[in-house]
Amino acid sequence: MLTSCPTTNAQHAPVYTIGKRGSSRDFRSTPDQIRDLGAIIHSSPRGGEVTFHGPGQLVAYPIVHLRDRQLGARAYVESLEDALIDSLREYGIKARGRVPGGTGVWVGDRKIAAVGVRISRGVASHGIALNVCTDLSWFRHIVPCGFRDKGVTSIAAELGQANVGVEEAAAVFTEALGRRLLYGTLESVGEAIPAVVGAI
């Protein structure tokens, strides 16, 4: 019997966070320039490199006991990506995850949501950052998540409209993640693997 897991939805004041693999090479501007813009820089024990959090972006922190749910690291991260994709579909945006070496959610080759997870004693923390109506110019000062050649985007940018609310996106994402985690250990046998299944 799966119990609910706590999750916190937040918007942050402008901050650049450096994950375990991040370094000063991931910044295109100096720390002083960044401070002048009104942002701070903070190290975080999550996976990944450098990213930005700020107004207009939904940052969600689900705390999930993976061991209890018999979820592996990869399956959990895929659930997060899938929940984001489900949420974006509600906005009419077609997105994809499961990009090898490119954890997170993409619209074309523009990154719309970042995923960075830490697992400690069987419990997953940190989480996701979804650009709802983020001012994307903040990303110019870094190499987001280490991707030098890729762009970033937001729901507002994809829809070409400014009035998309973070709170509404939070509600949509929380519900989508709840559905994904509740049924996370049941895999729908959708696509057949003809050669193997057929032989038995």
Place this chain on the structure above:
Amino acid sequence: WESGWKARARLSVSLPSEDSVLGAPVCTRPGTPSSTRLPDLYSQPSSMALRQLASQAASGLGLRCTAPSLALTQSPVGLLQAALFRSYSTVIDGLKYAESHEYAKIEGDVATLGITDFAQSELGDVVYVEVPEVGASLSKGANLGVVESVKAASDIYSPLSGEVIEVNSALVDDPAKINAEPFEGGWLAKIKLSDPSEADSLLDANAYKKHVESQAH
């Protein structure tokens, strides 16, 4: 590789029949060679023969089974290949294991520590590893380091207490060794045991195999 992983998961969900050769999800590499005489395939019902063949061959060959897709034929060899590749995690006899998927290879009063094949496949491609300092004193259950994959950064815990005498610095330049050889070149640290009797409370290969099997994915 990823789609192959999914294929195996789906397969075990959709075909749970006990008579099928999908029985054991874990193949072993035993320390001592077992008999590799093959059963007579043609005098037994084919599914039973295949199950025997699969388990004997798997233990004899010690395969780490990772192939995602196979062009299967109806021949015994083709079905045998399918059965072998349905196993997905190696467990080595003679090692000790923690439920959190670390292993200890104990030789005298020195233990080589790392994460198991199951753990590395759960994490995905490893891109970064943090190991302890030489000279650090670790107690059983204490943080041994961090293994970060493209998906997540995961804390690793020491299954035994002791002093770190060597760390695997090759992992700095080649963290993927953890995926390729979790039990060999992908070791994390060696410790001098402060209390060798702690090993008694760890799982042996069979118990760990059962533990892995119970993590239904």
